[in-house]
Amino acid sequence: MSDATTTDIPVDLESKRLTVTRPDIRFDKQGELGDDERVQKAMQHFAKDFGYIAANYMEACVHCGACAQACPFYEANPDPKLTPIWKLEPFKQAYKREAGPLSFFYKTLNLKSKVTIEQLEEWQELLYDTCTMCGRCTLVCPMSIDIATLVGMARHGMFHAGLVPHELYTVTEKAEREGSPLGATPKVFADRVEWMEDEHEVDMPLDADKADVLVLMSSIEIQKYPESMAATGKILNQMGKSWTFHTEGYEATNFGMLSGNTQWQKDMTMKIISTAEKIGAELVILPECGHAYQALRWQGANMLGRPLPFKVQHISEFLAEAVESGAIRVNKVDKSVAFHDPCQVSRRGGATPAPRKILEALGVELREPESTGNLNFCCGGGGGVITIHRADSLRYKIMGNKLEQLDATGAEMMVTSCSNCRQNFDDSGEKLHWDKQMNSLLELVAENLVEDTKS
């Protein structure tokens, strides 16, 4: 199917989850490439990722299958195909045949056959629909193989072969073209900032020439949870920070990274970096978004090719520092709370202690679910999975398991620090008739902020 067709599909702004309006019409092949060319493209881009790290992981697997036991998708549907390492089979096959130290033998004696178009088509579902790159499989792997990173790499080849699930491709292409996967163009963003300023009577600087802090938002927040903008503004104003939103660099989500287009990932990251450099920001605050944290905090400098000239913090890290240093004070919240750790911020991001410090300052009774913190059980919506309708039934099953864990804590209030997780809880919660709601940690802090009249 052509690119033109896929980009014509409008995104769905009404539903609780980020996706397209016509999931029934599938365009899971992009571009007009022939089958051989698709395979060739996939191989070229797989090869780009065959560096030392990927190689030693692919050499190390002993086929023990333990990774299945940690995967939320396998737990929801124990089909052997969903075993995490199996999701990488064509990537591994290409490595062994084309790039590994023994590739000469594998190729000459045809011990590993060539990757075929049929394989790649079959693996689209395994690499995109059934992996959020939550990294729980690495915890359980006796070889400590970082399968999530390898899945991210394998997606590069899939993207360039034109084999991305059409909803994910559509929102990604839209993000590259318009600056947002959800239609939050610079103009829409500016309008919504103005709306929230009026609605909440909070000053929110936009496009300041100079500021110490550049604040980013995710399109999910801009379009679905705009109160996040006001909450952030309220807190930063209270702290007396020199900060701004900026229409040239405001969108933190990076669907280039999720779908597997490195150039688009770089384009999206560079908008932020250039804006931060332009206004002389010392700090870039990332919103409540898991993969945005990966994209800028851990991959941003690698996209730029040099260390970032500013500090990057997830909003939960920024707030934890603020409450710890006394820069803000918060009222006590007399409730029991269960916290859902976003995988990309906690286990794979390292900011696990931050939300706990904030919740402690809020004086809540924290009730940790059975598998929590770095061992957190994924909600099933990350990595672009939430956009893909084919993945819905499995995503709802995973959420069913997640809700059981959260409900078992008996907590009165559920809180997280990722708007993508939050929209998954909203969408799946409605489907599963959950009697609770997932709340934003940022908004909880803003609601309970002790406002000092001095500022």
Next chain:
Amino acid sequence: MTLLDFARGPAMQFAIFIFVFGIVFRLVGVWAMRHKRDLSEPRQPSAWKGGIHGLIQHAWPYKPFRDKLMTDYVIGYVIHLGLLFVIFFYKPHILFFQDIFGFGWPALPNGVITAISIITIGALVIALVKRLTDPVRRLISNFDDYFTWFVTTLPFVTGLATAGNVWWHYETGLAIHLLSVWLLLIYFPFGKLMHAFWFGVSRYTTGSRFARRGGMA
């Protein structure tokens, strides 16, 4: 030249050459691949400490996974420790190493080694049955998995037969045992037996990468 002469002479030399050269070739081959420097600002210095921690941490499953994986870990440890004790603490093996290195070390009693060998073969059989019957393992297994099992189990079986003197001709039996070990050594660099090295490389890599970030792997 008898079969035993062949096993003790050219076959052994060839096997050791392939074993050593093959291991070096494969390790260096991977090491020589492109290294990308991570330019992100580390959360904490001394990532190498995390690498060392990773080496140890993954030797035993984290608590939430213990129920599901305990049997597999126990079987794995029985096989690995069985290999260790039988290879390095059986008197005739120590004499063999003494010839090469010029020094020896105390041996375990023969009866203990026999018992360990039988237990190890039992664990290897259980591992194979699990590989064949567990749908996940059956799907992800390939020739390497089964051939590795074969070349690992064979020296135990031939060794037990030699120690128990059940061959029709002792010297031929000993030669067969030696040849089965050389087969293991020759195959070693080509298949997953290399995990004897990769486990360290992979665990260290992940441990140090995640020490930069915080989080857990």
